[in-house]
Amino acid sequence: MKYMTEFRDGEIAEKIAGAIKKQSRKKIRVMEFCGGHTISLLKYGIPDLLPDTIEMVSGPGCPVCVTSRGEIDTAIQLTENPDVILASFGDMIRVPGTSESLRQAKAKGADIRIVYSPDDAVKIADENRGKDVIFFAVGFETTAPVTASSIKLAEAMGVDNYFVLSAHKTTPGILGALLAEEVRLDGFICPGHVTAITGTAMYKPLTDACKPCVVSGFEPLDIMSSILSVVQQVEKNVATTEINYRRVVSSSGNPTAQKIMGEVFSPVDAVWRGIGVIPNSGLKPDGAYKRFDACAKFGLKITTDEKETRGCICDKILRGLKKPVDCKLFNTVCAPEEPVGACMVSDEGTCSIYYRFGKEGREVAAR
Amino acid sequence: MPRADYITLARGGGGRASEELIEEVFIPAFSNAILDTMSDSAIIDAPENGKLAFSTDTFVIDPIFFPGGDIGSLAVHGTVNDIAVSGGVPKYMSAGFVLEEGFPISDLKKIAASMGEAAKSCGVSIVTGDTKVVARGGADKVFINTSAIGFAPEGIKLSPKRVEEGDLIIVSGTIGDHGIAILTLRKGLEFKTEIVSDSQPLNRLVEAMLEAEPDIRMMRDPTRGGLSATLNEIAKASGKGIVIDEKALPIKQSVSAVCEILGLDPLNVANEGKLVAFAPQESAGKVLETMRDNPAGRQAAIIGRVGGAGPGRVEMKTAFVGNRIVEPLVGDQLPRIC
Numbered sequence: 001m002k003y004m005t006e007f008r009d010g011e012i013a014e015k016i017a018g019a020i021k022k023q024s025r026k027k028i029r030v031m032e033f034c035g036g037h038t039i040s041l042l043k044y045g046i047p048d049l050l051p052d053t054i055e056m057v058s059g060p061g062c063p064v065c066v067t068s069r070g071e072i073d074t075a076i077q078l079t080e081n082p083d084v085i086l087a088s089f090g091d092m093i094r095v096p097g098t099s100e101s102l103r104q105a106k107a108k109g110a111d112i113r114i115v116y117s118p119d120d121a122v123k124i125a126d127e128n129r130g131k132d133v134i135f136f137a138v139g140f141e142t143t144a145p146v147t148a149s150s151i152k153l154a155e156a157m158g159v160d161n162y163f164v165l166s167a168h169k170t171t172p173g174i175l176g177a178l179l180a181e182e183v184r185l186d187g188f189i190c191p192g193h194v195t196a197i198t199g200t201a202m203y204k205p206l207t208d209a210c211k212p213c214v215v216s217g218f219e220p221l222d223i224m225s226s227i228l229s230v231v232q233q234v235e236k237n238v239a240t241t242e243i244n245y246r247r248v249v250s251s252s253g254n255p256t257a258q259k260i261m262g263e264v265f266s267p268v269d270a271v272w273r274g275i276g277v278i279p280n281s282g283l284k285p286d287g288a289y290k291r292f293d294a295c296a297k298f299g300l301k302i303t304t305d306e307k308e309t310r311g312c313i314c315d316k317i318l319r320g321l322k323k324p325v326d327c328k329l330f331n332t333v334c335a336p337e338e339p340v341g342a343c344m345v346s347d348e349g350t351c352s353i354y355y356r357f358g359k360e361g362r363e364v365a366a367r
Numbered sequence: 368m369p370r371a372d373y374i375t376l377a378r379g380g381g382g383r384a385s386e387e388l389i390e391e392v393f394i395p396a397f398s399n400a401i402l403d404t405m406s407d408s409a410i411i412d413a414p415e416n417g418k419l420a421f422s423t424d425t426f427v428i429d430p431i432f433f434p435g436g437d438i439g440s441l442a443v444h445g446t447v448n449d450i451a452v453s454g455g456v457p458k459y460m461s462a463g464f465v466l467e468e469g470f471p472i473s474d475l476k477k478i479a480a481s482m483g484e485a486a487k488s489c490g491v492s493i494v495t496g497d498t499k500v501v502a503r504g505g506a507d508k509v510f511i512n513t514s515a516i517g518f519a520p521e522g523i524k525l526s527p528k529r530v531e532e533g534d535l536i537i538v539s540g541t542i543g544d545h546g547i548a549i550l551t552l553r554k555g556l557e558f559k560t561e562i563v564s565d566s567q568p569l570n571r572l573v574e575a576m577l578e579a580e581p582d583i584r585m586m587r588d589p590t591r592g593g594l595s596a597t598l599n600e601i602a603k604a605s606g607k608g609i610v611i612d613e614k615a616l617p618i619k620q621s622v623s624a625v626c627e628i629l630g631l632d633p634l635n636v637a638n639e640g641k642l643v644a645f646a647p648q649e650s651a652g653k654v655l656e657t658m659r660d661n662p663a664g665r666q667a668a669i670i671g672r673v674g675g676a677g678p679g680r681v682e683m684k685t686a687f688v689g690n691r692i693v694e695p696l697v698g699d700q701l702p703r704i705c
Contacts, residue, residue, distance in 0.1 A: 010688045045689030220687050336697035347630065356694045 007219030008044070016224040017049040024053045024231045028186035031178070031320050034061035035348025036218045037189055042357035044220040046227075054227065057183075057320040058353075060174055060275065061191055063139040064091045064346035065318060068271035070303035071167040072097030075136045078165065078298060079110035085128060086165075087121035088136040090114045095345045096309075102136075118150035118164075125154065125162035134163045134294045141197040144168045144283055145257035148264035151285060151292045163294040166284050169270055172202040173281030177272075179209055183321050187212040187230035189223065192245040199253030203241040210239045217245040264289045271304045273342050274315030314341035317350050324354040331355065374470040379500025388498060392472065396479035397462070397486070397493040409494035411459050414518035420455025422446055423514035429703040431478065431508055434548050435564030439478035441639060442511040443485035444566050445590070445705060451570035452586040452642050454525045454577065455517030457489060462496040463512040468503045478509065489568040491515065522581065527604035529584040532674040535651035536609065537644045539572060539658055540565065540666040541617045542594050546636035547625050549704045562621050567640030572663040576644065579657040584645040588638070590705060595634040596695040597643055598681045608676030611693070613686045615670045634683075635696035637704050645673065 032038055038058045041047060047056055060066055076097055079086045086102070093102040093112060106112040111131075115121050118135045125133035137147040147164060154162040171194050178185065188211055190203060195215045203213040212233035216226035226244045233239060243249050261283070270282025285292040295302065311329050316322035324330045324343070334340040336352055343351035354360070370387065377384040394403070401409050413419070424446045431438040443460065450457040462482065466475065486493050544565040551558035569588060576583060589597035602609045618633050626633050640663065646654045651669060658664030676682040681693040 005686075008687050010686065013688050043691055044685055044687040045691055048689045357691050359690075359692055 007217070007221045009221065012221055013049065013224055016221070016228055020054070020224070020228050020231055021051045023228070023235055024051050026186075026234055027053050028231070028234055029055045029057050029184060030187045030189060030227060030230050031057045031059045031185045032189040032223070033059035034189075034191040034194070035065070035346070035350070035353070036193075037061070037191075037216065037223055038350055038353045039348065039357070040218055040220050040223050042353050046220060046223060049224070050227070054231070057185065058317070058323075058350040059178070059320055060272065060318040061140070061194075062343070062346050062348040062350070063143070063169065064095060065314070065342040065349045066169055066272045066275070067092065067095065067138050067167045067342070068273045068302070068304075069098050070271055071165075072102065074295070074300050074302050075102060075165055076100065076105045076110070077300065078134055078294065079105050079112060081132075083131050085111045085113060085124060085131050085133045086136055087113045087115045087118075087124055087133060089116075089138065091346045092136060092138055094339065095342050096339070118147050119153060122150050122154045122157065122159055122162050125159045126157060129161055132161050132163060132297075134165050136165050136167065138167045140169055140171055140191070140194050141257075141261070142193045144170070144265065145197065145254075145260050148260045151264050151289050152260070154292070155289075162292065163297050164285055164292050165294040166265070166282070167270075168265070168283040169272065170267070170281050170283060171198060173278040174272065174275070175202060175206060177275060177278055178320070179206065179211075181319055181321065183319075185211065185320065186234055188214070189226050189230065190215040190241075192217045192222075192249060195243075195245075195253065196249045197254045197257045200241045200243065200251045207239045207241055212239045213241040215241070215243045215245050215249050217248065263287075271302070272318075274318040277304055309340050312341040314343045314351070317343050324351040324358075325360050327351070372472050374466045374468055374472065374475070374500055376468055376500050376502065379466065379498055385498065392476050392479050393496060393498075396476070396483035397496070398483075399492040399494065401459075401492060401494040402496075409459065411494060411516070416519075416521050418519040418521070420450045420453055420457075420517040420519045421514070422449040422453075423512065424449060425510065425512040426705060427507070427510050427703050428549065428705050429507065430549075430552055431474070433552060433564055434562070435545075436566035436639075437478055437481050438509060438511055439480075439482035440485040441564075441566050441705060442513045443482050443489060443491065444568050444639060446513040446515045447489045447491060448569045448588045448640070448642070450515050450517035451568070451573040452525075452588050454523035454573070454586075455519045456574070457491050457515050457517040457570055460486060460491050460493045460513055460515045462493050464496070464498045465506050465510040466498065466500045467506045467508050468500060470508055475509065485568070489570055525583065525585045527585050527601050530601065530605040530607055530645050530673055531584070531647070532607065533648045534584055534645045534673040535648055535669050536598075536611065536671045536673070537646060537651060537655055537658065537667055538594065538617065538670050539569070539642045539644070539664045540640075541619045541622065542589070542638055542641060543618060543622045543626065543633035543636035545639040546593065546704055547622045550629070551625060558625060560621050560625060562619065562625070565638055565640040567663055569640065569642050569663055572658065572661045573642070575657050575661050576654055580646060580650045580654050582647055582650065583654060584647070586642050586644045588642045590639060591637050592696050593633070593635040593637055594643065595632070595681070595693045598693065599695045601645070602681050603679045605673075606678050607673050608678055609671060609673055609681045610675040610684060610690065611671030611681070612684045615668055617666050617668045634693060639705065648672075
């Protein structure tokens with residue numbers, strides 16, 4: 001309980017806000033990479049506490065949002081086989097693919113089960129030996145080790161009807177892609193939990209390009225103090241990687257998690273929704289674990305042709321080029337009940353967060 | 368041949384087996400003068416002023432037994448509370464059961480007994496009922512519909528239209544208990560907590576409140592969708608803005624902790640024995656005291672006021688700094704909680 005209140009102290013927030021105001025001279029754009037950070041920013045009204053010199057930009061750090069249409073279509077295609085049970089995280093089933101979502105497929109009779117952990121999918125496979133059970137694996141380095149561990153669990157249990165459709169994404173590739181964007185970003189609030197696994201080495205290309213990187217926790221005071229650190233670096237013209245989340249993150253990351261990912265997966269090119277193909281930014285079961293790869297088992301290839309619905313600017317939002325309020329569909333035809341774009345689906349999607357907690361753009365009651 | 372100790376299709380067939388089920392399970396649990404006549408319909412007295420309150424609700428909760436109650440007591444409380452918060456005095460209730468073939472009769476007896484006790488404690492008579500049986504898989508265990516008739520006293524004018532700027536908003540106790548109690552029992556989420564459902568009747572509390580202050584503007588019980596859904600409905604219906612204070616919200620520490628772990632907002636989580644009342648500023652203190660004197664309102668608290676936000680909007684002064692909007696829950700994160 002202590003952790004739930006001491007990092008949300010309004011008085012300390014005002015003090016940090018004062019320091020930021022005092023020290024911030026240059027006009028800067030800071031990207032918070034992670035959807036969890038965007039939630040805290042909006043939920044606690046942090047932008048209201050920042051001076052005009054600082055513009056916060058949301059990044060692509062929502063695993064559900066960056067899962068490509070092709071990956072969802074493939075998952076749906078797998079469920080057309082009556083001998084298949086697809087296990088998925090709850091968020092994922094609402095995301096529209098090219099023509100439908102997993103939820104629509106489920107309503108039409110596909111056997112889709114919601115799980116909270118891939119180990120539950122292994123359990124389902126164990127209990128349904130006559131069926132093929134496929135875990136639709138999404139997420140960054142935070143969830144990939146758990147998927148890897150479920151594969152090892154299935155092997156140890158002799159569950160040979162468990163497979164993984166991997167839509168996992170890894171962070172280093174996307175960081176490079178963000179650097180290449182036409183929009184200038186001056187600093188990064190880096191994802192705390194991803195870094196807890198990967199360590200900080202992957203931020204070197206960013207700091208080499210003079211972009212300060214501050215690894216942050218998710219409580220409002222974590223984020224406020226991380227913004228202050230970015231400001232201090234920018235004002236001093238330095239760019240280093242700082243860990244402002246020492247209670248969880250070390251610079252070398254989590255070697256056990258890194259090891260299991262390395263054992264089970266190989267890197268593959270992956271399609272990021274709205275962004276496109278990024279080389280070696282995906283993971284698939286390989287080597288001794290290749291037989292767990294659902295694509296190999298069912299002879300499927302994930303399509304890379306990605307078209308957004310007309311008018312939807314999720315692609316630009318995921319890259320930090322636009323904000324939800326810039327979208328004509330936001331709060332008019334696109335709302336969490338009937339999401340058009342992926343960013344409105346997940347609780348960690350930028351549009352959904354702006355819709356639920358933001359005060360901007362919500363005056364037009366179009367629902 | 369003795370009857371099976373589980374529900375068979377014959378039990379819903381309308382013949383001897385159905386009749387025995389009624390005699391064996393429902394009559395002992397619900398018995399009252401009107402029901403015991405076993406007529407096709409219940410003949411009941413009307414109030415002198417001829418005004419009735421009438422409400423219905425259907426219960427499909429899973430699991431059917433949970434800490435703090437079961438589907439039977441919930442089915443009574445849910446409908447009684449709908450009558451109560453609109454100012455009615457609940458009197459008579461109907462109970463319709465859809466039973467799945469194979470459902471243990473011992474469980475049905477437990478549920479019926481719990482309904483009977485709940486009705487008695489609310490001062491309500493279950494005067495008519497119905498039972499249907501569907502084949503295995505056609506329903507899940509047991510579904511219950513209850514409808515209730517209440518007397519609507521003269522002069523009841525509770526309505527969101529009467530909400531005025533400056534009115535204070537009172538909630539009758541801790542929020543989110545029911546939804547979290549149910550959620551922690553769900554497959555794959557087996558948390559060990561001591562959180563129990565708040566399922567309880569509110570009719571005595573409402574009677575006391577209206578006696579203390581007949582000018583209470585309106586009341587609602589925030590069930591599915593939680594307090595945020597209810598406050599948003601009221602804001603829209605009244606055309607007024609609402610600002611609540613996060614620090615004033617009564618929330619059990621254990622409920623906060625589970626919400627934090629699962630990324631839920633207690634404002635969106637269901638309650639089954641709480642009400643939210645809008646009272647004139649001058650008399651809100653008196654209403655609050657009256658509520659705290661009642662077992663169903665011990666932890667009542669003033670949580671906000673009308674005004675300070677745009678028309679139809681609900682905002683919350685956060686414990687951090689600044690305000691954020693309070694949006695009703697979207698989607699179906701917690702199906703079958705009532």
